[in-house]
Amino acid sequence: MRSATFAIFAPMTTTQPLTATDILTQLVSYPIFGGDGNLAITAWIKSYLEEHGVAYQVVPDESGTKEAIHCRIGPAADGGIILSGHLDVVPVVGQPWNTDPFELTLQGDKLYARGSCDMKGFVACCLASIPVFQAAKLTRPVYFAFSFDEEIGCMAGDLVAGAIRDFYAEKPAGAIIGEPSMLQPMVGQKGIMVYTTTVHGSQGHSSRIKQEVDAIHEAARLIIWLEDKMDALIAAGRTDDRFHPNHTSIHVGTVQGGSAFNIIANKCSFDWDFRNIPMDDAAEIFAEFEAYCQERVTLRRTVYPDFAIEHVPMHPAVPPLDTPENAPIVDLVKKISGVQQTSTVSYAAEAGQFSNAGFPAVICGPGDIAQAHRANEFVAVEQLEGCLTMLANLAKTLS
Ligand SMILES: [Zn+2]
Numbered sequence: 001m002r003s004a005t006f007a008i009f010a011p012m013t014t015t016q017p018l019t020a021t022d023i024l025t026q027l028v029s030y031p032i033f034g035g036d037g038n039l040a041i042t043a044w045i046k047s048y049l050e051e052h053g054v055a056y057q058v059v060p061d062e063s064g065t066k067e068a069i070h071c072r073i074g075p076a077a078d079g080g081i082i083l084s085g086h087l088d089v090v091p092v093v094g095q096p097w098n099t100d101p102f103e104l105t106l107q108g109d110k111l112y113a114r115g116s117c118d119m120k121g122f123v124a125c126c127l128a129s130i131p132v133f134q135a136a137k138l139t140r141p142v143y144f145a146f147s148f149d150e151e152i153g154c155m156a157g158d159l160v161a162g163a164i165r166d167f168y169a170e171k172p173a174g175a176i177i178g179e180p181s182m183l184q185p186m187v188g189q190k191g192i193m194v195y196t197t198t199v200h201g202s203q204g205h206s207s208r209i210k211q212e213v214d215a216i217h218e219a220a221r222l223i224i225w226l227e228d229k230m231d232a233l234i235a236a237g238r239t240d241d242r243f244h245p246n247h248t249s250i251h252v253g254t255v256q257g258g259s260a261f262n263i264i265a266n267k268c269s270f271d272w273d274f275r276n277i278p279m280d281d282a283a284e285i286f287a288e289f290e291a292y293c294q295e296r297v298t299l300r301r302t303v304y305p306d307f308a309i310e311h312v313p314m315h316p317a318v319p320p321l322d323t324p325e326n327a328p329i330v331d332l333v334k335k336i337s338g339v340q341q342t343s344t345v346s347y348a349a350e351a352g353q354f355s356n357a358g359f360p361a362v363i364c365g366p367g368d369i370a371q372a373h374r375a376n377e378f379v380a381v382e383q384l385e386g387c388l389t390m391l392a393n394l395a396k397t398l399s
Pocket of ligand 1: 086087118119150179
């Protein structure tokens with residue numbers, strides 16, 4: 001079914017330019033999930049860029065099975081704007097879809113498919129706007145930055161932002177991250193880090209609890225430390241009412257350990273996540289946690305010399321986003337979107353990574369995050385049209 005759909009659009013020699021919907025049909029036909037190789041979808045995008053005479057750069061990962069793409073349209077001048085999107089999607093397993101999630105299906109005024117909203121819709125609008133950017137007499141360029149593995153922890157955000165910073169001699173002025181925001185400018189996001197912490201104790205008969213070190217008992221102390229830390233931050237007034245909840249959250253989601261009530265547990269591990277508001281420094285708080293762990297290690301090694309605590313991150317920490325209201329990129333996105341009211345998002349995105357690379361960032365893209373990551377994900381046709389208008393306004397603004 002998918003290859004049949006593909007065949008309709010495969011020859012791109014037609015003089016009729018592809019619409020955003022045509023392009024989105026192509027993009028959603030690649031079921032490339034976070035973690036998967038993505039060379040099939042980048043091959044299609046590269047051929048589309050070549051068709052339009054746009055020179056691009058690829059940024060491969062270490063495995064060579066996936067790559068990010070960046071390119072510039074317009075003059076080699078400072079002050080350009082980066083348009084950023086990711087090409088991977090979340091899985092559909094176990095979700096009750098009414099349509100084939102990898103075939104774009106129009107029903108009423110909505111386009112259904114995995115990734116239609118998060119966030120191939122934005123990527124399709126960027127690609128469909130190439131003729132608009134080329135026809136405009138741009139005095140400042142537009143850049144595209146298309147990444148991979150965003151959905152498993154923004155794995156390539158630093159890579160592609162760094163590649164743009166290092167490759168071009170001229171400096172872009174900022175970035176628009178096209179995550180679903182109903183085309184409203186979003187100036188803040190929380191950061192996130194996710195860890196598995198494992199405690200290695202000793203084993204023995206439960207009656208020997210004072211002669212051994214029970215890993216569960218020690219893990220319990222660490223878990224309570226994390227909750228106490230969250231409460232201490234809140235009590236210290238470290239809150240930011242732009243976010244819901246308005247504080248850094250620290251949460252333990254799983255605990256595993258032990259084999260029987262009468263056996264001292266020699267291993268206990270737990271998964272936890274930490275979502276920080278911009279004013280809280282994730283690295284600093286993690287260092288405090290590690291210092292507490294080190295205290296426990298020093299103390300318990302007097303009983304069991306091999307006692308240890310280790311932390312394994314699920315992915316590198318994703319930084320928060322906190323773009324000042326008076327930043328030029330905020331003015332620009334307000335102007336081109338026609339929406340003056342800014343807000344913040346509660347999901348993690350690549351925006352903080354672009355910002356840290358020196359490109360002040362705003363999240364603004366078509367579709368509603370409430371439609372993402374679930375069965376029957378869709379983007380409204382009107383949202384895609386709104387995004388095309390926004391990009392046409394960008395072309396005017398940069399001309
Ligand atoms: Zn996304």
